[in-house]
Amino acid sequence: MAVGIFDSGLGGLTVLDAVEKRLPDVPFVYLADSANAPYGVRTSDDIYALTCAAVTRLFDAGCNLVILACNTASAAALRRMQESWVPQDKRVLGVFVPLIEAMTERQWGDNSPPREVDVKHVALFATPATVASRAFQRELAFRAIGVDVEAQACGGVVDAIEDGDMILAEALVRSHVDALKRKMPDPDAAILGCTHYPLMQQEFQDALGRDVRVFSQASLVAESLADYLLRHPNMLGTGASDFLTTGDPRRVSDRATQFLRRQITFQSA
Secondary structure (H helix, E strand, O other): OOEEEEEOOOOOHHHHHHHHHHOOOOOEEEEEOHHHOOOOOOOHHHHHHHHHHHHHHHHHOOOOEEEEOOHHHHHHOHHHHHHHOOOOOOEEEOOHHHHHHHHHOOOOOOOOOOEEOOOOEEEEEEOHHHHHHOHHHHHHHOOEEOOEEEEEEOOOHHHHHHOOOHHHHHHHHHHHHHHHHHHOOOOOEEEEOOOOHHHHHHHHHHHHOOOOEEEOHHHHHHHHHHHHHHHOHHHOOOOOOEEEEOOOHHHHHHHHHHHHOOOOOOEEO
16 A cells, blocks of 8 residues: 655655655655755656666565655656656655745636736745756746745755765755855745755755745645645555665664654665
8 A cells, every 4th residue: 555755865754754644544655866866966868767666676676656755857757757667556756836826826627827926025935956957936927926035045954865965965955045046135035845855854944944834845735735645545555665766775773763753764665
């Protein structure tokens, strides 16, 4: 009955933690492509090839449904995968949809014309590849008008988090928020457009100020997945819970245990 969750590294553990709490009876297979992380500085073709390889491994593990808990993969590879690669009996979903639904307060299947929404000035913090794809702006424009999005590529943050250097990660967050504010001094809302970033959510909030609403994807993805499985129970696969990595299992296990504050043991993918 497993659902697959894929991330380039450990950031997707924020999504895993939320979906496990929301769906305690559903087993999950988590795959971290730690050997090739970070994805945020790679080309779109590289990201596509690596994501397809990882999703194939999750299909092989008995997952009929895979969540790309990686904004970079969702931005650079998902649409291409859905159009020409995903088998008919499988599904691959990204993390943008629940976020856009929350921001615009409309369901994804609502194809009515774009309309005004409450937020007008949005700060987007993401990896360089996600920013370059403009995927968030494109999807938002289909549903909302009058929203000014200012994107900030947050180089180095994922690397620092993966290395467990939270002091460096905090310094980088403040630097990137300062750079964003020079372009957009008073954002209404901020998007943490990488699943690593919720690990630094308080640091983003402190740097932005308490009046800025910070959207983090984990809980939104969890609610969206629960709704999807209610409507598509056949997408539960046959696999059992597992943690897989293309990197060093011992090192990745130590980092994951540190992040989630419970024992996590990865196996070689």
